[in-house]
Amino acid sequence: MSFESLELDPVLLQAVEELGFKRPTTIQSQVIPVAMEGRDVMASAPTGTGKTAAFLLPIMQHMIDFPRRRPGPARALILTPTRELALQITEQAEALAAYTHMKVASIIGGVAEEKQLPALEKTVDIIIATPGRLMQYIEDERFDSRDIEILVLDEADRMLDMGFIGDVDRIAAEARWRKQTMLFSATLEGAGLKKFAEDLLKDPAELYAEPPRSERKKIQQLVYFADTAEHKFNLLKYLLQQEDVTRSIIFVKTRERLAELVSQLQANGIDCAWLRGEMEQEKRIEALNRFRSDRVKILVATDVASRGIDLPDVSHVFNYDMPRSADTYIHRIGRTGRAGKKGCAINLIEAHDVGMMERVERYAEEKMMRRVVDSMRPQHKISKPAGKRKEKKEDEKKDEKKPKEKIRHRVSKNKGKPDWAKKHAEKAAKAAEKPESK
Incomplete structure (x- = not known):
């Protein structure tokens, strides 16, 4: 057409x-x-x-x-x-x-x-x-x-x-x-x-209007596991320095997290613009213009920027914090791979993020590719958050404490028989036990 x-x-x-x-x-x-x-x-x-x-x-x-x-x-x-x-x-x-x-x-x-x-x-x-x-x-x-x-x-x-x-x-x-x-x-x-x-x-x-599979495949989705917050920040810093990361958006969940990450990046000599809710319009426009005009290559944002903002040539989206819903995740990564170009979404996952990562994979019906940086391999096996394992164990203990129901032989023997049949059987048994009279 x-x-x-x-x-x-x-x-x-x-x-x-x-x-x-x-x-x-x-x-x-x-x-x-x-x-x-x-x-x-x-x-x-x-x-x-x-x-x-x-x-x-x-x-x-x-x-x-x-x-x-x-x-x-x-x-x-x-x-x-x-x-x-x-x-x-x-x-x-x-x-x-x-x-x-x-x-x-x-x-x-x-x-x-x-x-x-x-x-x-x-x-x-x-x-x-x-x-x-x-x-x-x-x-x-x-x-x-x-x-x-x-x-x-x-x-x-x-x-x-x-x-x-x-x-x-x-x-x-x-x-x-x-x-x-x-x-x-x-x-x-x-x-x-x-x-x-x-x-x-x-x-x-x-x-x-579902996008064609060829369009969905234009965004490569990667996962890097992190042991701690410090480990995660070091992974982010390393990945931002790679040649193919030309213009990137880093998503966080809250304004407090945004302020913390912006301070960390600037302390490490990494210049960035930032965008969040309840921000004066002039400052919003200035932040977007700095990013669009290539004065900065990195934009740190809360989910206010995940929908609708058309930022050209974003090579990478980083989920520094996983979002609260799979739908929001789809909108975040949609900032890259636009206008027929390829893009990349990188998810930095701590133990508490695993549940959301798995929900996103089920929602998108696509498994994210696991990657490691050799010099920063995770030391601990990432699994379900400890809280969920604890709850499961407590539930198992409760089940163990419940006394097993005793099944009496006489009950099972007559199972399914009407009451009159049981009484008749009992009378016959007693009569058989009496000695015959001379």
């Missing part, structure tokens, strides 16, 4: 070509024709599959086919969980709209209000927003939702995880005159997400 076969307008095809898109991805070829028919869409699309263009192109084609008659507020609203993802979608929307007259704007937290006035007061076609900040403007009656024709919920599962369900429900109610709703999520599983989708969508086309 080609983009031309999707019946897109020539001005959109010209922008697509300049962006370097050769052929539609799986999710694009599934979503675009259905969305252009005006149907609601519920789609499962893993990271890096091109879903942003999958919803932007039908929106823009709709606006070309049905141009606005008068100036006014937004006709399409795209909700996304994080500022970084909102900015990325805005950037791609502006690129795709380059040869049209469409206006694109974003409404996100961490940005001064005066910078967002055009999105609120001037004519705009597409708004990309985070739910929390948009709700502030709705409650202040500064954002008009009455002209919204298309509503898109991107990373819907993440919005639920982050507690935005109330805001999203309210925003959807404000945009109740819309004609079409599209929901995109990494997975369509879970009662919460299904109930959420039922309330918002009308007879949606359910689409599932």
Whole structure:
């Protein structure tokens, strides 16, 4: 399939070509024709599959086919969980709209209000927003939702995880005159997400876009076992110095762990940028720009950066801390191996990480390759965490203490016989024991 076969307008095809898109991805070829028919869409699309263009192109084609008659507020609203993802979608929307007259704007937290006035007061076609900040403007009656024709919920599962369900429900109610709703999520599983989708969508086309096996294999997944935290940091330091590690993202679980690791790296002469939640927008943009412009080769991040941020040419992803879920792991490693290139995900595993590592392997249906650095081989055999072994032993001891049930012979002998048969047998036995009378 080609983009031309999707019946897109020539001005959109010209922008697509300049962006370097050769052929539609799986999710694009599934979503675009259905969305252009005006149907609601519920789609499962893993990271890096091109879903942003999958919803932007039908929106823009709709606006070309049905141009606005008068100036006014937004006709399409795209909700996304994080500022970084909102900015990325805005950037791609502006690129795709380059040869049209469409206006694109974003409404996100961490940005001064005066910078967002055009999105609120001037004519705009597409708004990309985070739910929390948009709700502030709705409650202040500064954002008009009455002209919204298309509503898109991107990373819907993440919005639920982050507690935005109330805001999203309210925003959807404000945009109740819309004609079409599209929901995109990494997975369509879970009662919460299904109930959420039922309330918002009308007879949606359910689409599932698993990346081809050839794409999945482009990310090599390796495991290095570590005895201690010090051993793990030394492994990280050694691996970062290898020639093939050109640009890397290191993931940690918490802000505290991020501060600790950044300090360790800098103390060892390794320069890096960092990204975490509750960070001023200017500092976020500066950190990403330093990484994108090659001023630093390493970005240390919490999971705020695991979804949606398109960072080019990331050769390696390091899981310094394993994530809390297998789904988050998939999103983390999706930062590498993008745009058809190969990538590598390296997992540094201590004993307490083994359980999550095994869950990830089951979830991905793929065994990670074990590797060692000869000069830093682990001294201890990594197995299940001690706590789990202890619990198992305690359970075994409890079973040993339980007294064995005694099975009496007379009970087993008459097992299955009715009571009257047992009584009859007992009488016959007693009669047989009495001596015969003379």
